[in-house]
Amino acid sequence: MASPAVAAAAVRFCRGSGRALPLLSSRHKRFMSPLQRRAYVVTTTRNDAKFKLDEKTAHSSLDLFKRDTGVIYRVLGLDPSQVQNNPERFRDWAVVFGDEKIRSGRHYWEVTVKKSHEFRIGVAEALMSRDECVGTNSSSWVYGYAQRKWFAMLNNKTVPVTLVGKPDRVGVLLDYEGGVLALVDVEKGSIIHSIRAKFQGDICPAFGLWDGEIVTHSGLEEPAGLK
Incomplete structure (x- = not known):
């Protein structure tokens, strides 16, 4: 396991550039998660998915609160060696x-973002490499x-999203079969921007902070x- 200093540096690197560390491609390092086999992780085929944040996946710099519906970023975080080691956890x-x-x-959820100035919200494949x-x-x-500034992001490429100011709360709309992930203006009940995608297999709500x-x-x- 990387030292606390190395882990902290990696987090800062992601924060500053959004770039991944030099790694083997996901084709060679395909992540196989025990989540697939665990009964207490729900797979939904209905609308209006209800979820909490999964502590088993949380990086050591993140603390969950509000009954695991909120997450706070700690600059120093925990010593990675003090966090339970499991393959579901994001390490860097x-x-x-x-x-x-x-x-x-089709699923819709909202995120209160007024107390953060640097974050990412969306979805990811459940088996995405940690x-x-x-x-x-x-x-x-x-x-x-x-x-x-707001932006859409996929494959380390960003597209500016025009949004005046920063609302306290935003919505996220996921249409699995339609292949759409959209950022929603909560007050107007309208779509600000949408990403077209081809979703395959299980995907999860995902958050970077x-x-x-x-x-x-x-x-x-x-x-x-x-x-």
């Missing part, structure tokens, strides 16, 4: 997954906020204006 990146795997349907950061590969689709805290609100009904 300040990332955490939701505890529900989705394989069909050696990579959300947004830096073809297994994750996210919206990010950094340096007072490098400042402050965010809180998730799941199991919500999709706003009428989005249907």
